[in-house]
Amino acid sequence: MPGPAQLHEVKALNGTIETIGNGAVPQGTAGNPSLLPTPLKCTENATSQDSIPPPGHALTGKQEHYLKRELLSQQVDFEISELESTTALQRFGAPFRSDYGEVAPVDSDLPILRYIFVHHVRNFPFLDQAREKEFWQDKLQVFLELFAQKHISSSEDRLEESKRRKLSIKAKKLVELMMVSGIPTASGYEERIRFSELEVVDRGAQDQGLLVNAPEGHAINGWDVNVAGVRTTSVKRTVRYHQHAEFLIRVRRPGTPDHYVGRRYGEFSKLQKQLRTELPGKVLPPLPRKNKNSTVSTFLGGGGDDDASSVSSASTQNTGMTHDDSGSLRSLMGAGHRRVASLQPDRSSPRASSEYRREHVTLYREDQRVSLRAFLRTYLQNPQVAGSKAMETFLTDNPVKLNEEEREDLDRRRAMDEKRIEEQKRFYEIARQRAKELDVYMERFRRDIVESNGLTRLFKEIREKERIADLTMEYQKFAEWLRIEVAATIYHLFLAEDNSPELFAQAKRIHSMIPYGALKQVIRFANPAMVMSGVLDLFLAQPFGARSLAQRVLGMALNDGIRTFQKSIDSLVTKIDDAAFCEKIQRFVNADEDTKNIIRNESVVDGVDLIVAILKSDHLDPEPTPEQVGKIFNAYVAWNNAVDNVDDEMKAGAQLFAYLKQLLKMYTRQRDKAMMLAVIEEPVTLQLFRDLFTIFYEPLVRVYKSANVYNSVTDFAAFADDMFRVLDLAQRQDVSADPNQTVQSFIDLCARHQDNFYKFVHEVHVHDNGLFSQLMGWLEGILEFLRHGPKGGKLDMNALFQGAVEMHQVDKAAAVAEIDNLIRWQEERKKWHQDKTRQKMAADHHSSSSATDPPLTPGSGTFRSSDFGINEVDLADMNDEIAGDDGSSGSESADEDGVGNADPIAAERKRRARKQDHLRRSAGEPVKPEVKQLKGMREGFLSMLRMVLAD
Numbered sequence: 001m002p003g004p005a006q007l008h009e010v011k012a013l014n015g016t017i018e019t020i021g022n023g024a025v026p027q028g029t030a031g032n033p034s035l036l037p038t039p040l041k042c043t044e045n046a047t048s049q050d051s052i053p054p055p056g057h058a059l060t061g062k063q064e065h066y067l068k069r070e071l072l073s074q075q076v077d078f079e080i081s082e083l084e085s086t087t088a089l090q091r092f093g094a095p096f097r098s099d100y101g102e103v104a105p106v107d108s109d110l111p112i113l114r115y116i117f118v119h120h121v122r123n124f125p126f127l128d129q130a131r132e133k134e135f136w137q138d139k140l141q142v143f144l145e146l147f148a149q150k151h152i153s154s155s156e157d158r159l160e161e162s163k164r165r166k167l168s169i170k171a172k173k174l175v176e177l178m179m180v181s182g183i184p185t186a187s188g189y190e191e192r193i194r195f196s197e198l199e200v201v202d203r204g205a206q207d208q209g210l211l212v213n214a215p216e217g218h219a220i221n222g223w224d225v226n227v228a229g230v231r232t233t234s235v236k237r238t239v240r241y242h243q244h245a246e247f248l249i250r251v252r253r254p255g256t257p258d259h260y261v262g263r264r265y266g267e268f269s270k271l272q273k274q275l276r277t278e279l280p281g282k283v284l285p286p287l288p289r290k291n292k293n294s295t296v297s298t299f300l301g302g303g304g305d306d307d308a309s310s311v312s313s314a315s316t317q318n319t320g321m322t323h324d325d326s327g328s329l330r331s332l333m334g335a336g337h338r339r340v341a342s343l344q345p346d347r348s349s350p351r352a353s354s355e356y357r358r359e360h361v362t363l364y365r366e367d368q369r370v371s372l373r374a375f376l377r378t379y380l381q382n383p384q385v386a387g388s389k390a391m392e393t394f395l396t397d398n399p400v401k402l403n404e405e406e407r408e409d410l411d412r413r414r415a416m417d418e419k420r421i422e423e424q425k426r427f428y429e430i431a432r433q434r435a436k437e438l439d440v441y442m443e444r445f446r447r448d449i450v451e452s453n454g455l456t457r458l459f460k461e462i463r464e465k466e467r468i469a470d471l472t473m474e475y476q477k478f479a480e481w482l483r484i485e486v487a488a489t490i491y492h493l494f495l496a497e498d499n500s501p502e503l504f505a506q507a508k509r510i511h512s513m514i515p516y517g518a519l520k521q522v523i524r525f526a527n528p529a530m531v532m533s534g535v536l537d538l539f540l541a542q543p544f545g546a547r548s549l550a551q552r553v554l555g556m557a558l559n560d561g562i563r564t565f566q567k568s569i570d571s572l573v574t575k576i577d578d579a580a581f582c583e584k585i586q587r588f589v590n591a592d593e594d595t596k597n598i599i600r601n602e603s604v605v606d607g608v609d610l611i612v613a614i615l616k617s618d619h620l621d622p623e624p625t626p627e628q629v630g631k632i633f634n635a636y637v638a639w640n641n642a643v644d645n646v647d648d649e650m651k652a653g654a655q656l657f658a659y660l661k662q663l664l665k666m667y668t669r670q671r672d673k674a675m676m677l678a679v680i681e682e683p684v685t686l687q688l689f690r691d692l693f694t695i696f697y698e699p700l701v702r703v704y705k706s707a708n709v710y711n712s713v714t715d716f717a718a719f720a721d722d723m724f725r726v727l728d729l730a731q732r733q734d735v736s737a738d739p740n741q742t743v744q745s746f747i748d749l750c751a752r753h754q755d756n757f758y759k760f761v762h763e764v765h766v767h768d769n770g771l772f773s774q775l776m777g778w779l780e781g782i783l784e785f786l787r788h789g790p791k792g793g794k795l796d797m798n799a800l801f802q803g804a805v806e807m808h809q810v811d812k813a814a815a816v817a818e819i820d821n822l823i824r825w826q827e828e829r830k831k832w833h834q835d836k837t838r839q840k841m842a843a844d845h846h847s848s849s850s851a852t853d854p855p856l857t858p859g860s861g862t863f864r865s866s867d868f869g870i871n872e873v874d875l876a877d878m879n880d881e882i883a884g885d886d887g888s889s890g891s892e893s894a895d896e897d898g899v900g901n902a903d904p905i906a907a908e909r910k911r912r913a914r915k916q917d918h919l920r921r922s923a924g925e926p927v928k929p930e931v932k933q934l935k936g937m938r939e940g941f942l943s944m945l946r947m948v949l950a951d
Helices: 061-082 111-121 132-149 163-182 198-211 265-278 341-348 354-359 366-380 389-396 404-436 439-450 454-464 473-496 500-513 516-525 528-540 549-576 579-590 593-606 610-616 626-645 648-681 683-706 711-732 739-766 771-788 797-806 812-843 872-888 904-921 933-948
Strands: 008-011 017-020 224-236 241-252 259-264 295-297 361-363
Touching: 061 111, 061 163, 061 797, 061 812, 061 933, 111 163, 111 771, 111 933, 132 648, 132 683, 163 771, 163 872, 224 259, 224 366, 224 404, 241 265, 241 366, 241 389, 241 404, 259 265, 259 389, 265 366, 265 389, 361 404, 366 404, 366 500, 404 439, 404 473, 404 739, 439 454, 439 473, 454 739, 454 771, 473 500, 473 711, 473 739, 500 711, 516 711, 528 549, 528 683, 549 579, 549 648, 549 683, 579 593, 579 610, 579 626, 579 648, 593 610, 610 626, 610 648, 626 648, 626 904, 648 683, 648 904, 711 739, 797 812, 797 933, 812 933
Parallel strands: none
Antiparallel strands: 008 017, 224 241, 241 259, 295 361
């Protein structure tokens, strides 16, 4: 009879519960949620079996897990925040020095980061050869402590989301995921909340990828657009008329009828320029290059003798267009794009034979149409661009009415789009079926890899065997599976997407420009190590103690930035016209961190803006007069009124406060650059850079020289030539061609060059002086921790809880209630995120279980996160938390929105609008319950954690 650790019930999204053993998905159902056991109906007040602790335990499996997770989360938060301290490395222990002598692992204040550093950073190949005193203490520790002393501004200081804060959030979540998944509990009863419908939603979200090119039903941020057709227009210039292509865009918005607008290529370019003006600093994808090629299709022609039934509305006009095949559409998407030798008579005489008209249809500027559709949809994926005035004007101004001939052209192009989607599905289905034939071998390969030392065995095989044909059967089948994966990737990049013609043309152009022969000879005879060492000496040399060339170059760039900020500061000081206010703000920026924190706390306690707290503070000179205090408060009131009410009458009074806020930001940024300049001027910075170069670069260069890597240059050139040849043939292939042949042509491409690639890997591995083996050992060390936990033991959460209760550190009933509240919050949060995912999918007209969903790409389910020791539920939780944190600040970087240059009142309105938008989007999201009692267990948990991670 299985015990509590084997059977437990799980609440599903629909309010039902499901019994699963050990929190794991039943055998054979991990990749197919529809095969999970049928949930059992459960009333709201039913008592679950897992709500009762096992005999001799104070906590259930769920309570153990979420107590461990909460305490680990608190410790990770503390340790990540402590990295900003100048004494953080001194508390790590060896190899860093400490003013208090050697710090033992069981005494470290930062046990989690110390463990990660000792086991996964210090023993990384290359770094494991670094000397303790010369590198770790005298260079890296000195540099990091020096950087921490500079107190570079944070997100709160600049009222914007700094890159460091975003990086800190993701680093914290990754460390938390590693610890929660890696460190087990001692009881063996640990379990997590699991939703049986979770994987269904995730799969549906992933499967949307192949439908982004669909002509209909693809709404993005409230816009459903499709560049549906092309027509020609005549424009009179000085004397004569000139014909131009005009792209017909179908626009659909909720609650409004469909309409069409006509836009020339130049108007797309103007849209991009207008967006750059409206959203300064916004990174926008480039506009596709102008492509005047037309596409000839053999499957769209219909019967009849009229021009409309034989060619598009544009193709009947003598526009001087070329029928070059270099940009024609893809076989797998619109597979009927063959260059027809008899096309030339059609240009001079649209009344060709009826037989010809039934077979061949020219689609004018078809490649340009699909590339501009991809361009528009890419822009609309950004909410700011989708909501911009420029985009709204572009998609709504001057709608046009279509004539019969244009509607027939739209029908043909819609049929072409549908054929593309169908061919995509057929390609992936055939490739998936071929990959499925390898499932038995891939399962053996997966088991071999996830077992202990699996990666080491794989690379040992590569080192010993000179050809793929000499490998064991499992590895040969893995190579066959890789061929299918690479073939599908090439197909997807260069043929399957709307922007594939543009990408294909760029890649082909770049390939034609690279002098592979000369490059091979340079790599063969040059000594990169000596060259780079000489270049490094040139840039880092400090003759007679003077500044090095690298310091001068970087210093010049930073000084230019400092001078630019100073110009803005001088302008603002003139506008503010109050030397006391400006001096006080400057003193705050340059004050020590303790003084800054006091003033920040005063701002929070008084509920006023930081500017007000700075200017009325007694901690900074000069002391304000009563008139100045009244002046700043009146400006603050006017500022809030102008921002909140959009009242132009109050704008003049708010300008002073706006200038003061800008001045604080300019002073802060100027100080940041000055601090970075000071770091660069330090001698230790150059020494550290030289050491890092020596540690990482020189071993790689030795490997590449001994492995004769230069031979691989011509191998790559041959592969690129062959790939472009196959792609050209596929583009001209007729729609009637067998999709199996299309798939096989790409697989054969990979097969022809796989031996050259394997030879490259083999040669590098043979001459790596053990580098690959060390790297595999390092990776397996991480996997060993995730799968089996640290060697120091497990966390006994029951003993920790019982000890805290007996020592009266926590109240048992209150602590259990807090843990249950955390579990309930996690359940509600999971359900909320899944509901939001379903709503988004429904808004995009996609269903997670739609029968029209394209098949998954071949081999996509071969490996799972659980194979590498990362619990899938923990990974999903981390993704949910990162998604929530990314939008929680309600602000983006100032550089992205142009806040630094825009009207400060308008910028503040945008910032508050984003914050309100986040509040709206997160409405209904469960709020984490307050935790008080569990904090009393932190000291005991820290002691236990130190013991577990002390090895």
